Each structure stands twice: as C-alpha cells, then as structure tokens.
Amino acid sequence: MNEEQRRLLDKKEILSVYEIMGEFLDAVNITFKDILPKNYSDIFDWYLNAMPDKKNKTIIHGELDLINVEPLRNWVTAQKINGLKLRSSKFGKDALIEPQRLIRPLCSILDLDFRTKNELDSKVNPGKLTVPQIKKQLYESYKDNKQFPRTSKDGIKREWVKAHIRQKLDKEKTLTSEEELYLFSLPKSFVITRKEYVHLSIVNCLTSNLDDFYENIF
Numbered sequence: 366m367n368e369e370q371r372r373l374l375d376k377k378e379i380l381s382v383y384e385i386m387g388e389f390l391d392a393v394n395i396t397f398k399d400i401l402p403k404n405y406s407d408i409f410d411w412y413l414n415a416m417p418d419k420k421n422k423t424i425i426h427g428e429l430d431l432i433n434v435e436p437l438r439n440w441v442t443a444q445k446i447n448g449l450k451l452r453s454s455k456f457g458k459d460a461l462i463e464p465q466r467l468i469r470p471l472c473s474i475l476d477l478d479f480r481t482k483n484e485l486d487s488k489v490n491p492g493k494l495t496v497p498q499i500k501k502q503l504y505e506s507y508k509d510n511k512q513f514p515r516t517s518k519d520g521i522k523r524e525w526v527k528a529h530i531r532q533k534l535d536k537e538k539t540l541t542s543e544e545e546l547y548l549f550s551l552p553k554s555f556v557i558t559r560k561e562y563v564h565l566s567i568v569n570c571l572t573s574n575l576d577d578f579y580e581n582i583f
Contacts, residue, residue: 392436393471400427403535412475415537415559426534429464429481429553437467465555478558482549489549499543499550506543 390409397408402425405411415423465481472479494502504522507513512529514521530544540548548554 388440392440395436396432396434396468397425398433400425400432402537404537412477412559423559425557426548427555427557428551429468429555431553432464432468434464434467437471441467468555468557472557476560478556478560480556480558482552482554489546494546496550499546503543503547506541 394407394409401408401411402415405415411423411425465479469479490499503526504513512525514525516522526547530540530548533540533544549556
C-alpha cells in the first residue's frame with residue numbers, strides 16, 4: 366500500500382475502534398450502574414474520583430444474579446475483543462452464561478480487584494459461622510435500631526436489611542462488621558476493590574480520551 370492508502374486505512378481503523386469503545390463503555394456502565402454509590406455517574410467517575418479513607422479501601426458490593434450483564438453479553442464477539450486488543454482466555458464460551466467470566470477480565474483491565482464469596486470466605490469469616498448464625502448476629506446488632514422491624518417474619522427483616530445496607534452503600538457510609546459479613550455470606554456475592562493508588566496509564570487514558578469518546582460516539 367502507498368502512503369495515502371495506509372492513511373485511509375488508519376482513519377477507518379481508528380473510527381472502528383472508537384465505535385467499539387463507545388459500545389464497550391456503554392455496556393460497562395449499564396452493568397455497574399445499580400451497584401455504584403449514588404455519588405458517581407458511572408464506573409469511570411468512581412474509578413477516578415472515589416477516595417479511600419484511612420481504614421478501608423474503596424469497595425463496591427454486588428450480587429452476580431442482580432447485575433445486568435445482557436449489554437456485555439451482546440457486546441462480546443471475537444471481532445470486538447480483537448479490535449480492542451482484549452484477547453484473553455478468560456473470555457471463553459461460558460462468558461456468555463456465567464457473569465463473573467465477563468466481570469473478572471473487565472476488572473483486570475481497569476486494574477481492579479474482583480473477588481467472589483468463595484475467594485473471600487476464609488478471610489472475612491475466620492470463625493466459619495454458618496449463614497443462620499451470621500443472620501442472627503446481624504439481627505442482634507440492630508436491637509437498638511428503632512426502624513428495624515420487630516416481627517417473626519424473616520422475609521420482612523431481610524428486605525429491611527437489604528434496603529438499609531444499600532442506603533449506606535449509596536452514601537458511602539462504613540458498614541458494620543456484621544453487615545459486611547452478611548453481604549459476604551450471600552451465595553452470589555462479590556466485591557470490586559479499587560486500589561489506593563490507581564494505575565497512572567489507565568487514568569491518563571481515561572482523562573484524555575473519555576471526552577472524545579462521548580463527543581464522537583454518543
């Protein structure tokens with residue numbers, strides 16, 4: 366190819382990558398939207414601006430059954446993955462069935478730590494408490510909370526706990542040890558942890574290119 370042909374091809378490929386990146390960012394944001402604290406507009410806003418306090422690293426709690434991975438499932442094709450240089454055995458055939466096979470490599474790309482209940486169990490539950498024991502311990506911790514429902518119906522209590530913890534997460538309030546243990550005990554629970562010092566190359570890429578992506582794509 367001559368210089369002009371290469372230049373035209375470069376323009377075409379760059380446009381293709383921008384289109385793919387736009388779809389990718391949109392799918393990622395939809396997937397993480399419901400588990401982000403309300404202070405952040407999207408996962409990249411959280412990535413760049415969430416600041417860990419002195420005691421805890423910044424953490425996002427979620428449940429694999431409750432996140433919307435359909436946009437990512439629709440996005441994952443060999444052509445698109447290759448276009449963004451995301452070649453990885455982690456994007457296997459079961460990535461379209463098992464949500465963590467989609468979420469885990471995405472977190473790896475952003476230099477985030479992703480762990481499921483099984484990976485965290487020995488660390489957060491050293492006493493090897495059973496789920497009923499964990500739940501009983503949590504309910505007892507709310508004995509002085511006047512809003513906690515005084516009822517024998519466990520379903521009502523669990524719904525209150527779910528809403529109460531979600532409210533604290535949305536406001537980035539520190540959870541009690543009983544609340545954290547309860548979240549980790551849920552069968553499909555996972556956590557995404559942002560490191561204290563985020564990867565400089567990713568920050569530079571996001572801050573310099575995100576505005577261009579959205580201006581050209583959306």
